Amino acid sequence: MVSSLLKKKVLKKKQSLKKKKISEKNPNEKVYQVNASDLNWKPVEIPDTLDDFEGFYGLEEIDNVSVNIVDGNVTFTTKNESNTLSKEEAAKKEKSIPEGHFEIDPEDINEDEKLAAKKLDDNDEENNEINIPDLPEETVVVSPPAEVKKEPKKDELQENTFANLDDTVVPTDDVDLPEWSEIPLSTCTLNGLQNLGFTKPTEIQKKTIPVSLQGKDVIGKAITGSGKTLAYGIPILEKALSGQESNKRLSEDYKNHPTAIIFTPTRELANQVMKHLRELFKYSPFSDKTVMSLTGGLSIQKQERLLSYGPRVLVATPGRCLELLEKSNNLAKQFASIDMLVLDEADRMLQDGHFDELKKILEIFNNYRPKDVPSIDRRWQSLILSATFSKDLFGKLSNNNKPSDSRKRKSTDEDSDLKEVLEILGKKLRFRNKPEYIDVNPTDVVATRIVEAMIPCSPMERDLMLYYFVSVFPGTTLVFTNSIDSVKRLTPTLNNLGILTVSIHSSMIQKQRLRALERFSRNSEIAAKEHKSSVLIASDVAARGLDISGIQHVVHYHLPRTADAYVHRSGRTARAGTEGVSVILCSPHEASGPLRNLRKVISKKDKIEDLKSLPIDSDILDQLKERLDLAAKIAQAEVASQSVQKEKNWIEKAAEELGVDNIDDFEDDFLKRDRKRKEGKALDRQNLKVMRAHLRELLKTQIRKSGRRSYIASGLNNVAEMLMKNQGSSTVMGYLQQDALDVLKDSKKAKKQKL
Structure with missing residues (x-):
């Protein structure tokens, strides 16, 4: 009984002290009540040392903000004005404020609005005040005026986003691209090409883009680095610009369907293509969310959220795309309604063993493709591009696998590669009609440059x-x-x-x-x-x-x-x-x-x-050998030491989970021999320290051509003159600084002169 009374007294004392502390706060201190979207969120920096944060991106945080829950409603209060968005930032978000009640700061009301507010009845103003318990009296909370212009709904915003596309003001006077005049492109595309510095189309672009704009299927072959990304990126942009009106008339299931899906064999290539296309789309009316990538190794939940914004172009690897399609029928309907399908590096995508996931994706597209929607064609347009298509290129380069029939094929049938490519692609892909085969480098496999x-x-x-x-x-x-x-x-x-x-x-x-x-x-x-x-x-x-x-x-x-x-x-x-x-x-x-x-x-x-x-x-080679041997031994010791430690930690953890006390009983003979072999390659700290010091001394010594040690002005090359003219190599003294390209070109010219 005594203890319960004591607890009540202590609790009462704490409450009185808390009220006293609150009353001692500065009465003139202003408290801001804001929405979560009005807070000035800051991105969280994830340290590079944390390698297990795979897919954990896009985190944001904010400090010095109180969270209050009143009648189930969550409100945020802060005393620091820097935690709220500035007027300029808030103005950008004004159009996207949803219909309903919202907050207005009196400082943000202009003079005209203040004059209009004076005409309101004082009693109505008092009735419109919002009283929230447990908030300080200084909190500024103002309800919207009685007559507020109704904001358009979210659906209306989406419908009207590109309604005035034709009225978009683009600086046409500054566009001067005579080399692109033969290709019918929109002003937005031309403006983007000029700003990005693409003043002249490459051969693959010149031949592929006009055919693609006609809606035909294309198989394009060009050497590496020839501009294949723009060859399909420009037709996609043109299709996205022209498809706005038809999208408005579609049902909700298909209204925000992607214009194109681009499949790439690797994640790195998908990320690169996405960046290039975003640069091109930046000069069009589309937002930065128009182009997004769907690759493994990143958060699938975040990708699902970004897909809800309705991107127009998707750059994907087959694995992650298939995973998303199998999770959601709605996404399957959206993806199956595409206008264009692109296979970048198609030779790798269509090889046996690499085609299984892509084949399943195409089957899903065929099953969910709408058949009764007039504005969506029965078949999508296909663009297939790569640097190589010949089947011989995929054969192993062993002695037993000689391309003996290649010469005969060149002399008897020059179109055999074309027929072979069309036959393979025809079995694996369904084209609208016979595709256009464009080969801008029929005689070159490796770029001539x-x-x-x-x-x-x-x-x-x-x-x-x-x-x-x-x-x-x-x-x-x-x-x-x-x-x-x-x-x-x-x-x-x-x-x-x-x-x-x-x-x-x-x-x-x-x-x-x-x-x-x-x-x-x-x-x-x-x-x-x-x-x-x-x-x-x-x-x-x-x-x-x-x-x-x-x-x-x-x-x-x-x-x-x-x-x-x-x-x-x-x-x-x-x-x-x-x-x-x-x-x-x-x-x-x-x-x-x-x-x-x-x-x-x-x-x-x-x-x-x-x-x-x-x-x-050979003289330079001899001087490099000792350094390399020492560096290789140090690297081998470091790798072996890390491997032994990593394996030891794994075995200890596994033994602990299995309840094994003696680790020697847990290891078999093979693991023991392998561990001893790796331990033999590792070095103790003292030896490693000595070897590192020796290597540092060797690296401080300048490598000299022809073993020069005393007179740098003698010989065919005057080293002193090279140093004064800054013509010498930064790593080899007495060696004229040359690029490998120049050396090989000079040797080629000398060979021709001898002939």
């Missing part, structure tokens, strides 16, 4: 030749390997040698891949200022369609397994009219077998040209 070369070396010398190449020829270099283990080994090795190196491979989650590409772009900018190399080491996940700006060199650390992989790897350089270099690190065994088969497949000429050999300075 790519200079191909090779560096002969044994398999054990690949690392040394790669280090030599990036040291002697600075610039942005993309290195392709056939295995993820090679990517993981080469990246720390080159970083230990002071070369800015980033890796990307298929085992990385989507966020890690995008972050790696961003880091590579930053590294390239830094390296360009210092005349050094920036390297991206990748598996074939980066070979398809990625337009990584400024790639000067592509190095094939391993010979690709198929010819089409070689074409797409090499196509990462020499894009948008520039020139580039593609170098193969090739052993003598590969040169006599797989490499020769590769040259036969991709060569359209009667005579097969041998690859040029990149000249190698």
